[in-house]
Amino acid sequence: MTQEIERRATMRDVAARAGVSLKTVSRVINDEPNVTEQTRERVRHAVQELRYVPDAAAANLARIRRDTHSIALLISSVDNPFSALVFKGVESVAKGREVAVFAASTEGDPAVENRLIRAFASRQVDGFIITPTAQDHRYMGNLLGSPIPMVYVDRSPIGIAADVITTNNRESAMTATAHLIKRGHRRIGLMADDSAIETAADRYQGYTDALQVAGIPVDPSLVVMGVGTAEDAVVAANRLFDHQNPPTAVFAGRNTASIGLLSVLKERGLSHRVGVVGMDDLDLADLVDPPLTVMAQDPIAIGSLAAEKLFARLDGDDAPPARHVVPARLIERGSGEIQFKADTVV
Numbered sequence: 360m361t362q363e364i365e366r367r368a369t370m371r372d373v374a375a376r377a378g379v380s381l382k383t384v385s386r387v388i389n390d391e392p393n394v395t396e397q398t399r400e401r402v403r404h405a406v407q408e409l410r411y412v413p414d415a416a417a418a419n420l421a422r423i424r425r426d427t428h429s430i431a432l433l434i435s436s437v438d439n440p441f442s443a444l445v446f447k448g449v450e451s452v453a454k455g456r457e458v459a460v461f462a463a464s465t466e467g468d469p470a471v472e473n474r475l476i477r478a479f480a481s482r483q484v485d486g487f488i489i490t491p492t493a494q495d496h497r498y499m500g501n502l503l504g505s506p507i508p509m510v511y512v513d514r515s516p517i518g519i520a521a522d523v524i525t526t527n528n529r530e531s532a533m534t535a536t537a538h539l540i541k542r543g544h545r546r547i548g549l550m551a552d553d554s555a556i557e558t559a560a561d562r563y564q565g566y567t568d569a570l571q572v573a574g575i576p577v578d579p580s581l582v583v584m585g586v587g588t589a590e591d592a593v594v595a596a597n598r599l600f601d602h603q604n605p606p607t608a609v610f611a612g613r614n615t616a617s618i619g620l621l622s623v624l625k626e627r628g629l630s631h632r633v634g635v636v637g638m639d640d641l642d643l644a645d646l647v648d649p650p651l652t653v654m655a656q657d658p659i660a661i662g663s664l665a666a667e668k669l670f671a672r673l674d675g676d677d678a679p680p681a682r683h684v685v686p687a688r689l690i691e692r693g694s695g696e697i698q699f700k701a702d703t704v705v
Contacts, residue, residue, distance in 0.1 A: 368409035376405035380508060382426075383675060393675035430669060431479035432462040433472060433489045435513075440614055441639050441658045442490070445512055448662020449488055456670060458485070467587065469494040480507060486669045488662075491516045493555045508672040510665045514557040520680045522672070524665045528558050531654040531687040532565025533572075535610050535636040538652070538689065540573045543699030544608035544634055548581040548599045550592060550620060551612030559584065562612045562638060581606050592619020600627060607699050608634030614641055621647055636695040638687075645692055652695025654687045661685050 374384045379398060386394045387402040394402075405411070432449050434442035446462050453460045461479060465472040469492045476487065476499070486508035487499075496516035499509060510522045539547050549566045552559035563584070567577050580602060583595040592611070596619055599606055611617040617637030624630045630648060637644075637653045644651040664683060 368411040370411070372409055373402065373405045373411050376409060377401040379677070382673070383677070386675060395675070395677055398675070398677045426485050426673075427483050428457060429459040429461060429482075429484045430486050430488065430666075431476075431484045432460050433465055433475055433479075433487065434462065435465060435467050435490050435492075437462070437464045440641065441513075441656065444658035445490075445662035445665070448659040448664075449666045450662075451659075452663050452666035452670070458670075465490070465492055467492055485673055486510075488512060488665045488669055489516070490514065493517070493553070496521075508669055510669045510672070512661055512665045515682070522665075522668050522680050523682045524661050524668065525558075525682070525684060526656045526661070526687045527684050528561035529565040529568070531638065531656075532562035532610065532612065533569045534565075534689055535638065535654045535695075536566045536569035537572070538636055538695055539608040539610065539634050540569060540575070542608070542634055542696060544606075545575055545699070546578070546581060546604065546606045546608075547575075547634075548583070548606035548609040549612060550583050550586045550595045550599075550609060550616040552585070552587055552616075554584045559612060562610075566610055566612075586613070586616045586619075589615045589618040589622075592616045593623055594619075596620045596623035600629070606633070608636075608697070611635060611637040614639035617641060617651060617653075621651065630694075631697065632700060634695055634697040634699070636689075640690065644690075647694075649694045649697070650692035652692045653690050655690050656687045657685050 370381060370384050374381050377384065379402060383394060383398060384402055387399050430453060432446060434445060436442055450460050461484065463475050465475060472492045479487070488510050490513045491511055495518040497518035499507070499519055510524065512524045514525065515523045536547060549563065551562050554560055554563065570577055581599065583598060586592050586595045592615055599609065600623065609620060611620050614637065620635060624633055635651065637651055640653045640655040641651060644653060664685065668683070
């Protein structure tokens with residue numbers, strides 16, 4: 360006769376039932392600080408429900424266990440100046456806590472992102488900071504059987520509630536477009552990333568908001584989405600200026616779009632005749648001719664805030680996930696102040 364043996368509940372089971380991390384369960388069991396009373400009650404309730412009995416040896420190990428002192432940062436591209444500065448912000452905070460930052464690029468590919476997340480999780484990093492691709496992230500809620508603290512930057516994840524650090528994309532795009540409208544422009548082009556990406560969709564909406572307020576109809580032929588690289592931007596800009604009625608100004612919805620656009624304008628001799636406002640600042644923005652007017656995000660501040668929020672979560676902060684906005688600001692340098700001329704394109 361076969362006898363059934365009841366599986367003994369583990370600390371991992373308690374964490375899953377209470378919806379907290381293993382570290383939080385360990386803190387409650389060992390009566391350590393930095394855990395709210397509400398969370399303690401959830402953990403205690405899960406312990407009672409599962410009839411969990413801490414193993415003495417495991418408890419001793421938990422008391423002497425060290426964190427891995429490492430976090431993972433997944434960004435869209437290490438070549439993108441915005442991503443590089445986010446990394447700088449994250450690293451500046453992590454250094455102060457003697458924590459290593461393992462950074463990797465997803466190149467916007469969900470399969471690469473998934474593989475990197477699982478690889479870093481298997482190495483037991485303490486938490487994640489992620490610029491997500493446009494895919495469902497529900498699996499992150501219980502990755503490898505245990506909740507892992509995570510913070511998202513630049514855009515929100517799909518299917519999971521988590522802290523998000525971003526900029527005011529819609530308002531920024533509206534400000535940039537309105538700035539060009541004030542210079543007399545009515546045919547204003549837009550070059551932006553894939554519309555499935557939250558930031559690009561928000562910037563498109565801000566662009567159309569400004570046109571609507573000014574009573575200018577949106578001309579779909581002046582909108583080019585899917586501009587992810589500088590090479591894409593060259594193709595997009597040539598398409599706009601090959602138009603039989605081309606734009607007299609352009610809002611470049613990301614830094615790589617600005618780079619490709621400026622190249623085409625210079626080649627066509629239009630640098631001083633077409634108004635341009637770019638989203639994101641560039642290192643050489645004040646050295647091009649004319650200097651580039653931008654809606655400047657603060658990626659270092661975004662990265663720093665993301666790291667601070669992640670470490671707060673690791674320290675036991677269990678407040679509801681929140682969205683934190685680091686506003687962009689308009690920097691006038693010259694390209695965005697070019698006045699409309701009826702004979703802009705010949």
